[in-house]
Amino acid sequence: MTVPTITLNNGVLMPALGYGVFQTPPDETRTAVTTALETGYRHIDTAAAYGNEREVGEAVAASGLARDDVFVETKVWISDYGYDETLHAFDKSAGKLGLEQLDLLILHQALPGEFDLTIAAYRALERLLADGRVRAIGVSNFMPEHLGRLLEATSVVPAVNQVEVHPYFRQPEVLAADAEHGIVTQAWSPIGGITFYRDGSHGSTLQDPTIGGIAAAHDRTPAQVMLRWHLQQGRSAIPKSVTPARIAENLDVLGFELGPDELAAIDALDTGVRGGPEPEAITREAFGREIPEA
Ligand code: NDP
Numbered sequence: 001m002t003v004p005t006i007t008l009n010n011g012v013l014m015p016a017l018g019y020g021v022f023q024t025p026p027d028e029t030r031t032a033v034t035t036a037l038e039t040g041y042r043h044i045d046t047a048a049a050y051g052n053e054r055e056v057g058e059a060v061a062a063s064g065l066a067r068d069d070v071f072v073e074t075k076v077w078i079s080d081y082g083y084d085e086t087l088h089a090f091d092k093s094a095g096k097l098g099l100e101q102l103d104l105l106i107l108h109q110a111l112p113g114e115f116d117l118t119i120a121a122y123r124a125l126e127r128l129l130a131d132g133r134v135r136a137i138g139v140s141n142f143m144p145e146h147l148g149r150l151l152e153a154t155s156v157v158p159a160v161n162q163v164e165v166h167p168y169f170r171q172p173e174v175l176a177a178d179a180e181h182g183i184v185t186q187a188w189s190p191i192g193g194i195t196f197y198r199d200g201s202h203g204s205t206l207q208d209p210t211i212g213g214i215a216a217a218h219d220r221t222p223a224q225v226m227l228r229w230h231l232q233q234g235r236s237a238i239p240k241s242v243t244p245a246r247i248a249e250n251l252d253v254l255g256f257e258l259g260p261d262e263l264a265a266i267d268a269l270d271t272g273v274r275g276g277p278e279p280e281a282i283t284r285e286a287f288g289r290e291i292p293e294a
Pocket of ligand 1: 019020021022023045046108140141162163187188189190191192193194197206221223224238239240241242243246247249250276
C-alpha cells in the first residue's frame with residue numbers, strides 16, 4: 001500500500017499518513033514501530049519528550065529499509081529552547097535516533113510568555129536546515145497569534161504545524177492560518193484519542209453516531225473515516241496504536257472516498273473543546289523537564 005505524499009513548502013515530500021508514538025512506553029516502542037514499518041508506514045512521529053527516540057531509531061535501523069524510504073520526525077522540548085540549547089537538542093535527538101539527518105524537526109510548543117526563547121529555538125532550526133542536518137523544520141501547537149509572531153521575526157516559513165485536530169476539535173482558525181502561509185497542518189490525536197484516553201467533557205469520537213453512520217455506509221471503521229477526512233482535506237495525520245490490527249486498520253484508508261456532505265457532517269461535529277493543554281498556558285515552570293543526553 002503506497003501512502004500519498006504531501007509536498008512541503010520547501011519541496012520535500014512527506015508521507016501524509018504517519019505513525020505516532022506518544023505514550024508508547026520505550027520497552028514497547030521498538031516492537032510497535034517495527035510492526036508499523038512492516039505494515040507499510042513510512043513516516044514515524046516521535047519527540048524528545050516521549051522518551052522513546054532511541055527505540056524508534058533502533059526499529060528504523062533494524063527494518064532494513066533504505067534511509068530515504070523512512071521519514072523521521074521529532075520535536076524539541078521547551079526545556080531545550082534557546083539558540084545553542086536547541087542546536088544541542090538536535091544532537092541529542094539525532095544521537096538517540098542514530099541518524100545523521102532528520103527529515104522534520106519541529107518545536108513542540110510555543111512559549112508564549114518567553115517568545116524570545118521560542119524564536120531563538122526556531123533560529124537554531126533554521127541553522128540546522130541551512131546546514132543540511134534536517135530536511136524540513138516546523139512547529140507544533142502554534143496558534144495563529146504565535147505563527148504571526150514567529151513569521152515576523154524569522155525567515156523560513158514552517159513546513160508543518162502539528163496541532164490537535166479531530167472531529168470534536170477542528171481548530172478552523174488554525175487551519176486557515178496554516179493554509180494562508182503554506183504550512184501543512186498535521187493532526188495530532190487524529191482519531192480523537194485525547195477524547196477517550198483522557199477524561200473530558202465530551203465522549204469518544206469512536207462512538208459518535210454520525211461518524212458511525214458514515215463508517216457503516218462505506219463498510220469501514222470510525223477510525224478509518226476520521227483518517228480519510230483528514231487526508232481528503234489536505235492534512236497529514238499521525239495515528240498512534242500499539243495494537244497490530246489497529247496499526248493495519250489505520251493505514252488501510254486509501255480504497256474509499258468520502259463525499260462533500262460526509263466531510264461537512266464531520267466538520268459540523270466540532271465542539272470547540274480542546275483536549276490537550278491550552279497553548280497559551282505552556283510555561284517552562286509548569287511543563288519543563290530535563291531531556292537526557294544521547
Ligand atoms: P490518536 O487519535 O492517534 O489515538 C490513539 C488512541 O486510539 C490509543 O488509545 C489507541 O489505542 C487507540 N486506537 C488507535 N487506533 C484505533 C482504532 N483503529 N480503533 C480504536 N482505537 C484505536 O491519539 P494520540 O493522542 O496518540 O495522537 C497520535 C499521535 O500524535 C501521538 O502518538 C503523537 O505522535 C502525536 N501527538 C502530538 C502531540 C503534540 O503536542 N504535538 C500531542 C499528542 C499527540 P492502542 O494504542 O491501545 O491501540
